[in-house]
Amino acid sequence: MQPLNLCPPALLRGLRGILTDIDDTMTAEGGIAPEALAALHDLRSADVPVIAITGRPAGWSEPFALAWPIAAIVAENGSVMLHRGADGELLREFSQDAASRAANFERLQACAAELLAQVPGARLATDSAGRLTDIAVDHSEFAHLAPAQIEQVCALMRAHGLTATVSSIHINGWIGEHSKWSAAEWAVRRLLQVPFDAREWAYVGDSTNDQLMFERVPLSVGVANIRRFLPQLHTLPAFITAGERGVGFAELARALLAARSM
Structure with a gap:
């Protein structure tokens, strides 16, 4: 740089x-x-x-x-x-079209439920109510997850077929290209x-x-x-x-x- x-x-x-x-x-x-x-x-x-x-x-x-x-x-x-x-x-x-979004929504909610059950300390981002096509786990905005926990969240998202990325505050997961x-x-x-x-x-x-x-x-x-x-x-x-x-x-x-x- x-x-x-x-x-x-x-x-x-x-x-x-x-x-x-x-x-x-x-x-x-x-x-x-x-x-x-x-x-x-x-x-x-x-x-x-x-x-x-x-x-x-x-x-x-x-x-x-x-x-x-x-x-x-x-x-x-x-x-x-x-x-x-x-x-x-x-x-x-x-x-994405409406049918795809509706089908993906069910998969996203199932993934979110498993994340919350399996990763100690994991919590959905406080802005989750406004999300239409993805899920987000807070790692640095209002909660804190260690690097190993962040990787665990990413691995679970990928196991559900989601794309997972890590921003400065959230771990985002979504379905699609x-x-x-x-x-x-x-x-x-x-x-x-x-x-x-x-x-x-x-x-x-x-x-x-x-x-x-x-x-x-x-x-x-x-x-x-x-x-x-x-x-x-x-x-x-x-x-x-x-x-x-x-x-x-x-x-x-x-x-x-x-x-x-x-």
Whole structure:
């Protein structure tokens, strides 16, 4: 990882927009950092679209999809896209049809019940009521699980046929091929009506569940607090910010806007 201030301005100047994680990338303890919110307004004023891709549930994400100056939030790791319609109303779109979601829901609840029974100390995330297509176990937001317990949860999810990923706060499990990568492709095509070219976007993240994007997006950026996950990362972002969380996100926004003004 190179410091973001060493990123050539020409690379930043050629970007179409920013793809970003939310928790501990723009926020701290569930609230967006003032620096990050100001950066979103600056990017919107410069016609730089921002698409947030998160493991958070649709219910948690809906108010932010309306309040923040962003193009969309794709929630539940690529399953639910939330964006404003022409009249400003909230639109909700799914990557799976209703029949698939209903069948998957039963499997997810069975997996959740087994997790709670077999992993001592495991508890579902407090935002679980807003989840439509996945389950989440809290490991660092309001509860704490040791690394061995986190791995046990992941193993049980996979035994039930789920994809399992670990964010900075939750262990997420879902059924289907969707991911943060497919979310980016879907959102860019749907909202901007152009093909998704990873070379035209920056991706910002902070933890192990961002690694697919770090691998596939050339201009990938980790906010400084990603350092606590370095022992678990097999793919690093290309650049790292000096600031943590929303301060780091704002650092990228300033660099991109400065490069465009040159």
